[in-house]
Amino acid sequence: MIGIIDVGVGNIQSVKNWLDRCIVNWEIIDNYKKLKNYSLIILPGVGSAKLFSDNLKKYGLFEELKKANERGQRILGICLGTQIFMDYLEEDGGIEGLGFINGKALKLNLKESNTCWLPFSFNKNNLSKDWLKKSETTSRKTKLSGRVFYNHNYGITSIDNNVFNQKIELDSLSSFSSIIHKKNIVGFQFHPEKSQELGEILFKMIL
Amino acid sequence: MILFKNGYCYQSYGWNLLRPLGKLQNIVSHLDKYLIDDITIIRPIRDNENDSTLLSDLNEIKKLKSSTPISFGGGIRNINQLHLISGLPVERFVFSSALFNKESSLLRAATDLFGRQAIVGLIPFKLEAQVSVFNSQINKFVSVDKLNNIELCDEVILYDCESEGSPNGFHKDVVNKLKINPKNCVFSGGVSDLVNSFINNNKAPKALAVENSILHREFSKSNYYEKL
Numbered sequence: 001m002i003g004i005i006d007v008g009v010g011n012i013q014s015v016k017n018w019l020d021r022c023i024v025n026w027e028i029i030d031n032y033k034k035l036k037n038y039s040l041i042i043l044p045g046v047g048s049a050k051l052f053s054d055n056l057k058k059y060g061l062f063e064e065l066k067k068a069n070e071r072g073q074r075i076l077g078i079c080l081g082t083q084i085f086m087d088y089l090e091e092d093g094g095i096e097g098l099g100f101i102n103g104k105a106l107k108l109n110l111k112e113s114n115t116c117w118l119p120f121s122f123n124k125n126n127l128s129k130d131w132l133k134k135s136e137t138t139s140r141k142t143k144l145s146g147r148v149f150y151n152h153n154y155g156i157t158s159i160d161n162n163v164f165n166q167k168i169e170l171d172s173l174s175s176f177s178s179i180i181h182k183k184n185i186v187g188f189q190f191h192p193e194k195s196q197e198l199g200e201i202l203f204k205m206i207l
Numbered sequence: 208m209i210l211f212k213n214g215y216c217y218q219s220y221g222w223n224l225l226r227p228l229g230k231l232q233n234i235v236s237h238l239d240k241y242l243i244d245d246i247t248i249i250r251p252i253r254d255n256e257n258d259s260t261l262l263s264d265l266n267e268i269k270k271l272k273s274s275t276p277i278s279f280g281g282g283i284r285n286i287n288q289l290h291l292i293s294g295l296p297v298e299r300f301v302f303s304s305a306l307f308n309k310e311s312s313l314l315r316a317a318t319d320l321f322g323r324q325a326i327v328g329l330i331p332f333k334l335e336a337q338v339s340v341f342n343s344q345i346n347k348f349v350s351v352d353k354l355n356n357i358e359l360c361d362e363v364i365l366y367d368c369e370s371e372g373s374p375n376g377f378h379k380d381v382v383n384k385l386k387i388n389p390k391n392c393v394f395s396g397g398v399s400d401l402v403n404s405f406i407n408n409n410k411a412p413k414a415l416a417v418e419n420s421i422l423h424r425e426f427s428k429s430n431y432y433e434k435l
Contacts, residue, residue: 013296017272048322113324113361153324196274
């Protein structure tokens with residue numbers, strides 16, 4: 001069963017719709033003491049970093065997610081949900097992250113946000129096998145390509161050597177990550193739930 | 208761009224007449240098939256309304272299923288209402304009359320709640336000797352030479368009310384008159400045949416939004432993609 005974390009901010013409904021399109025069982029995690037019951041925890045994030053972080057702490061999730069990571073449970077972050085995986089977030093005067101990945105979420109070097117579709121290509125062999133469905137590990141098709149939707153003001157930069165770190169395919173943002181992956185953690189800076197066909201293919205690949 | 212009110216979508220003529228188009232989900236599903244970049248849903252509220260009308264429309268939007276990014280706005284006038292739109296399957300929120308008020312607390316609260324990347328301004332305008340903008344809160348056009356709070360928006364939709372439905376009537380001079388950087392703008396209202404004029408043009412906007420009144424014409428998305 002897939003569990004979606006809802007801390008009262010952000011666009012949870014789009015993630016629910018996305019999972020429904022992929023025909024998988026999911027539920028909203030209403031009791032954070034039961035995190036360990038889920039095969040995959042999804043941490044969607046839209047909104048301001050401080051409110052998001054405060055709510056994670058208010059519901060006791062900050063510590064529970066750390067425990068889930070220590071247990072090696074699969075955790076998937078989306079946008080701000082990925083940024084919170086880092087040690088530090090620059091937004092709202094500086095916020096402590098979960099520290100799953102050695103890195104920071106820093107202000108983009110753009111005047112406005114990065115709100116657009118950008119090209120995206122990905123080799124599924126960059127994911128560890130426990131993130132791929134069995135049918136995917138036997139398939140010869142290894143590459144995905146298309147476009148994905150971004151909507152963010154801050155981006156991920158990691159200095160962690162043990163991380164798969166794919167950059168955003170835009171020259172001015174090439175120092176920021178598009179996908180970040182370390183063992184049981186996968187984070188998308190883009191919105192796969194709003195990336196139309198490619199988002200669906202990507203999710204079916206890992207679910 | 209879709210106009211949506213009282214559970215139905217409408218096609219607008221000259222900023223005054225509304226022709227029903229059908230249910231929101233049907234229209235959004237149709238647009239999904241075209242793999243368009245973004246759907247903007249606007250509630251054309253022309254005065255103050257009661258919360259029950261707003262709640263009824265929000266319930267429809269909450270049920271919406273789409274894999275395309277959605278922006279939504281219309282009738283969000285106070286901070287309490289911001290909590291009603293939190294949790295909708297929407298990426299960005301569109302504010303219009305808040306841009307024409309001196310008060311910035313609504314936009315600031317929205318930024319705190321949703322992040323700056325989620326805040327879009329909508330400027331319905333007419334370009335005569337001066338620029339007039341439609342302030343929906345008072346239900347009339349008012350002349351402006353400067354917009355308040357525009358710096359709080361991550362993106363601005365400039366909607367040419369007079370050219371609505373025409374293929375190429377959009378008045379590009381509005382960006383000079385309002386002193387707005389076109390790179391931060393989406394042009395809408397009479398833009399469908401303007402794609403070629405923006406290629407390799409340093410005054411090109413960030414994007415073009417095809418208004419609902421010409422959505423019923425069968426445009427090929429590949430035609431747009433090839434040109435852009």
